[in-house]
Amino acid sequence: MIISSNFDSGNIEVLDASNPQRVLLAMRPDLNSYHFQWFHFKVEGLTPGQRYGFSLSNAGESAYNHAWTGYNAVASYDHRTWFRVPSRFEDGALDFAIEPSEAQVWFAYFEPYSRARHDWLIEQALNQAGAELFATGNSIEGRGIQLLRVSRNPQAQRKIWIIAQQHPGEHMAEWFMEGVIEHLQRRDDAELNALLQQADLYLVPNMNPDGAVRGHLRTNAAGQDLNRAWQAASASESPEVLFVQQQMRQVGVDLFLDIHGDEEIPHVFTAGCEGNPGYSPRLAQLEEEFRSRLVGIGAEFQTEFGYKRDEPGQANTTLACNGVGMEFDCLSFTIEMPFKDHDDNPNPLTGWSGKRSKRLARDVLRVVAAMVGGLR
Numbered sequence: 106m107i108i109s110s111n112f113d114s115g116n117i118e119v120l121d122a123s124n125p126q127r128v129l130l131a132m133r134p135d136l137n138s139y140h141f142q143w144f145h146f147k148v149e150g151l152t153p154g155q156r157y158g159f160s161l162s163n164a165g166e167s168a169y170n171h172a173w174t175g176y177n178a179v180a181s182y183d184h185r186t187w188f189r190v191p192s193r194f195e196d197g198a199l200d201f202a203i204e205p206s207e208a209q210v211w212f213a214y215f216e217p218y219s220r221a222r223h224d225w226l227i228e229q230a231l232n233q234a235g236a237e238l239f240a241t242g243n244s245i246e247g248r249g250i251q252l253l254r255v256s257r258n259p260q261a262q263r264k265i266w267i268i269a270q271q272h273p274g275e276h277m278a279e280w281f282m283e284g285v286i287e288h289l290q291r292r293d294d295a296e297l298n299a300l301l302q303q304a305d306l307y308l309v310p311n312m313n314p315d316g317a318v319r320g321h322l323r324t325n326a327a328g329q330d331l332n333r334a335w336q337a338a339s340a341s342e343s344p345e346v347l348f349v350q351q352q353m354r355q356v357g358v359d360l361f362l363d364i365h366g367d368e369e370i371p372h373v374f375t376a377g378c379e380g381n382p383g384y385s386p387r388l389a390q391l392e393e394e395f396r397s398r399l400v401g402i403g404a405e406f407q408t409e410f411g412y413k414r415d416e417p418g419q420a421n422t423t424l425a426c427n428g429v430g431m432e433f434d435c436l437s438f439t440i441e442m443p444f445k446d447h448d449d450n451p452n453p454l455t456g457w458s459g460k461r462s463k464r465l466a467r468d469v470l471r472v473v474a475a476m477v478g479g480l481r
Contacts (some may be wrong), residue, residue, distance in 0.1 A: 106122060106149070106150045106151065107150050109147050113217075113318055114213075114217045114219065116133050116141075117132065117146035126202075127159075128160065129160050129162050130160060132163060132164070136321065136328060138323065138324040139168075140168045141163075141322055142167040142169055142323075142368060144161060144212070145213040145214065145320055147209065147211050151207070151210065152208075155204065155205075156202055157204075157205065158202040161200075164197060164198055165194075165196075165197025168322060168368075174194055175445055176194070176444065177190060177201070178192050178199070178212055178214070179212070179216055179456070180211065180213075182205070182207040187458065189454060215277060215444050216277075216280070218280055218283075220317065220318055223279065226283055229286055230253050230286045230289070231253075235255055236253040236254065236255045237254050239252045239253060240348075242345065242349070243344060244325065244345055245345075246315045248315055249314070250311070250345050252308070252309055252352055254305055254306065254308075255305065257301040257302070258302045261302065261305050263303055263305070263477055263480055264307060264356055264358055265304045266306075266360070267282070267362045268361075269281060269363075270310075270313055271312045271331040271346075272323050272330070272332060273313040273319075273324075274316075274321060274322035275442075278364040279310055280462035281465060281466045282308065283459075283463055284464065285466045287467075288466065296475070297474060304473075305356075312331055312345050312349070325343065327343070329342045329343045331343055332363070332425055333421075333424065334423065335425050335428030338350055357433065358429060359433075359435050359481060360435055360476075361433070361436070361437040362437075363437075363438070366444055367442070370410055371443050371446050372407055372447055373443065373447050374407065374412075374441050375392075376411060376438065376439040376441065377392045377438055378431070379417070379420075380414070380417060380419045380421075381422065381427055381430055382431060388434075391436040391476070391480070394476060395436065396408050398472040398476065402471060403468075404468035404469070405450055405461060405464070406468070407447075407449050412441075425439070440465075442457055442461075442462055443456075443457045444456075
């Protein structure tokens, strides 16, 4: 049996592989940070039909150690089709086992979104979805941060921004962005065409490529949580955020969506700006309309479960959602998808998945299309 993780977004350390019934493993912390929770590794040399067990021995020390309860790891034989493996969190370790039907299998915290697929997605956006490469920034390690613009009407007044994967382990966020770009290829969609007559879309499919490639959970190569850098972005610690802020200030923002995944809560939900200084009845009404419309069209979304709402004036404005919402006085949301499942509509085979993330993106665009005329 050979266990490896020396590939894009790979993360595992082998502690003891002497017992194939319970191989002891550990997740590697983010570079320059104590955060860890993401794992992604390949196991080769298996005998089909034989049982193999794996134990993430440091799960109890991870960043969100309460999140393992009710969580099931994902696995794939071809790195394309992923399924859930029953998992158990006990005595500080996450244990799962498989009787493989193939000689090799991959395991991960969530269905990974590779840098190669990211490059393909950018090509799709440019060649099939009518996007242009509006600007490119650079990560600390020199990887490109592509800002795409979709503009089909020179007289369009509204500027809609969607960014994803500030937290690199939240791969569902770039699956969501693939759903956005895939939907933009539908030139016969009346709702979408009406939206693009009124608004330009600004899309950043991956804010944190260094962290994603390195197999980080939360931070960039400097150990910076990008979603805590929106009041003090710097060229040395958070150039990814600084680049996007500079572009926003150049063109303006009328709606901002920051796409994330949540480790603990098995639901899709939003977090808004109710704690921001200057939060107004106009913004409150827009937030309520956005949520109500998503529920109304039957999206995999709900409003009962989520984060505790901020008290007035008590928002953490270092978060992108709050920082952008405050600076541009606009409707601004964090959209959270689960690592587990959307318990209102459970799927034991896949849990929440890349496919469901893409479908949510299409539903979100429908809501944005319905609301664009009333954003200001």
